[in-house]
Amino acid sequence: MPETNGHNGQPPAGGANSGGDGNGGGGKLANVIAGAKAVHAKAHEELKETLKAPEKTDVWKSVLRVKHDETPRSRALGVLSNVFLHLHPAKINRDAVAYKYTWGMGGMTFYVYITLVFTGTLLMFYYHPSKVVAFRDILYLENDVPFGKLLRNMHRWGAHLMVIMVELHMFRVFLTGSYKKPREFNWVVGVLLLVLTLLLSFTGYLLPDDQLGFWAVTVGTNMARATPLLGHAGPFGPQLGMTPFNDVRFGLLGGSIVDSNALLRAYIWHCVAIPIIASLFMIVHFWRVRKDGGISGPAPVQLEREMKEPRKL
């Protein structure tokens, strides 16, 4: 009996039980101890093997799916068969990995976006989008929540950093002419992402419900009342029946002034709607980078005399 127990890898307790319900006596006890020692030795052996070559265990294989070794094929598979890394190609233009060409702004923007989603989610645990408690929640966050101040600071500065990085990314893409054929449409998606980034930052501005955010959003949304045709103070707005209570600004704020409805709307746009829309556009953006032939360069320079004739419309 002890042998079978050891063979199955059962804990020694099983052996002790089977000993306890039997005849009793010194011989039995010695058997149990010997069995336990055998199990222990076997477990030790198995553990040693696992530590020596963890990649050979079933658990490891089930997680990573493919074998990894020092071959070029394996390196490529390591990227291509990984859900987080498969955005990358297996190989890339040797000069494109230098920081000089890309400035790394697109990738860093995405990374900052991820940190913003992370810190933002944590902030949501402490924040109620209600005029009564919103400001007090920020005070609570700053003074009582462990690392709450750091969390809010990281979210704030991360947002500013993201806006700067997006603009620099666009600058680089323009300077390298990367919007040219076949990447025209991806530039359009990029412009939309820039707008969404600005909107994300702007909707977040109101949420602390302090004077800074309140007046910034008041100034910002006051422009909406001057929208041509759709605003009550814009050209041809009054002629079309626009009033402060039915125009586009009313729709943005959920009221005619920046108040509790505006706070709730800003919160939902900021935390749910725009992140989802932006994520969708990011998926398209990254997908198109790959489908349009990967990153644009550094490409070999073209000469003027090699310009091809324009295609006919």
Place this chain on the structure above:
Amino acid sequence: MDLHQLWTILSTPDNVPIVLLLFVVPFYTWYGLRQAFANDRLIAELEANPEMAKTHHRKVQPYKQGWAKEVHVWPYLLRIEFLAAIIVTVILIVWSITLNAPLEEPSNPTLTMNPSKAPWYFLGLQEMLVYFDPWMAGVVMPSLIIIGLMAIPYIDANPLGNGYYTFKQRKFSILTFIFGFIVLWVSMIVIGTLIRGPGWMWFWPGTTWDHNRLIFEVNRDLPDIFGITGRIGKIVFGAIVIALYVAAAALLIHKLITRTEFNRKIYKRMSVLQYVVMQTFLVIMLSLPVKILARQLFRIKYVWVTPWFNI
């Protein structure tokens, strides 16, 4: 010289990104243009020497016969991405430890902030409010900026400079973008952040923000300067002035587009639609500095006065 005032403005937490922008934008402009000039030297060399052009690898990056054109993403790219992520994290955490996010008093609709400023990335638009009515500065112009940016790939008929830095082969487009991005967008953000004070008045850096300051400046409408008083007269006069501006600006832009031999070549490749769209956006973009000059030099408020809108 009020250094304390200057420090107050520069060290306001939400202004720190602008201070960062003041360093980062010139740096990356230099960084990009330096590579552009390096490529331009190579291009000039290859243009002059067709034999060399046939065999050259056509990059300024180091090159040796037999080097693989591509490298593995793992580890050559992923290690850089990992490093970049760590560096950004460190910067963000250090920045967050050393500088607190701003938090003012609880919002109070009865107490207006003076100056009451939009977030820094919209300060260019807020600065535009000085020169245009809100429907222009706040709605039409931003929409046109977005649409105009989206149109860029479709109106740029120049096939050169695709995937490498160059200045010589894309002078017009690069100068236009730098004009729009740095001269208009970034510098107006800087003006809105660092120079505009209480009452949105102009305070040079180092002067004290005087909340009681009054400026006695009478802004005039252009029709009034010419003594036109009737409603119809003003509408017609404004329309004529705007038409004249559009014609003059379009002519100037056309001259710029067809100035050099190379530019004329590109111009010939453009379709009529491409040309018209490009002219439209450039004429509207140019109207901003023109209006700024008209206001700053001649105190002109509106050019076209109508009962429905003013420009």
